[in-house]
Amino acid sequence: MAIDMNNPYIRHYCKLVREYSSPGQLQREIILDFIHKTQRTFQHQLDDDPYGKLGTYYRINPELRRPKFTEVAMLYESDRLTLTQYRTGSHSLRIESGRWTRIAREDRHCKCGPNVQTIDHVIFDCPLMEQYRLNDIINIHDFFHHDGAVLFINHSKLIL
Numbered sequence: 001m002a003i004d005m006n007n008p009y010i011r012h013y014c015k016l017v018r019e020y021s022s023p024g025q026l027q028r029e030i031i032l033d034f035i036h037k038t039q040r041t042f043q044h045q046l047d048d049d050p051y052g053k054l055g056t057y058y059r060i061n062p063e064l065r066r067p068k069f070t071e072v073a074m075l076y077e078s079d080r081l082t083l084t085q086y087r088t089g090s091h092s093l094r095i096e097s098g099r100w101t102r103i104a105r106e107d108r109h110c111k112c113g114p115n116v117q118t119i120d121h122v123i124f125d126c127p128l129m130e131q132y133r134l135n136d137i138i139n140i141h142d143f144f145h146h147d148g149a150v151l152f153i154n155h156s157k158l159i160l
């Protein structure tokens with residue numbers, strides 16, 4: 001028998017059969033393990049730098065779930081793309097564009113003054129965005145689950 005030949009991959013598959021009741025159980029455990037490892041990595045990034053790319057993303061999506069807006073049939077593709085860019089830090093706010101040109105983080109100022117133009121600043125603090133602000137939103141996670149997020153983000157391009 002193959003198992004008697006001490007074949008490593010056969011032994012590996014025999015071990016999987018002993019440890020898991022079905023391929024679905026194995027798949028679920030692999031996915032959960034991946035999510036937990038990724039959450040630990042993101043939590044370290046969040047602890048080190050809450051306004052960095054990963055720290056910001058983790059504050060937006062601590063569950064590491066697919067956003068609900070991907071399920072909304074009436075969302076324009078351009079709006080879905082814009083939301084995704086802002087969720088993942090692939091936008092042109094100064095916190096990111098300054099990185100591309102090697103400007104010190106503390107010098108990546110918003111048009112409104114000496115504030116660093118982070119996504120948090122734009123959503124919650126920037127006086128240039130005051131008229132578009134979603135006043136019932138108090139954290140960045142809730143912002144990206146609000147129906148008005150797309151409109152607000154499209155307006156935020158005015159201060160780039």
Ligand SMILES: [Zn+2]
Pocket residue numbers: 110111112113115117121122125126127128
């Ligand atoms: Zn500002």
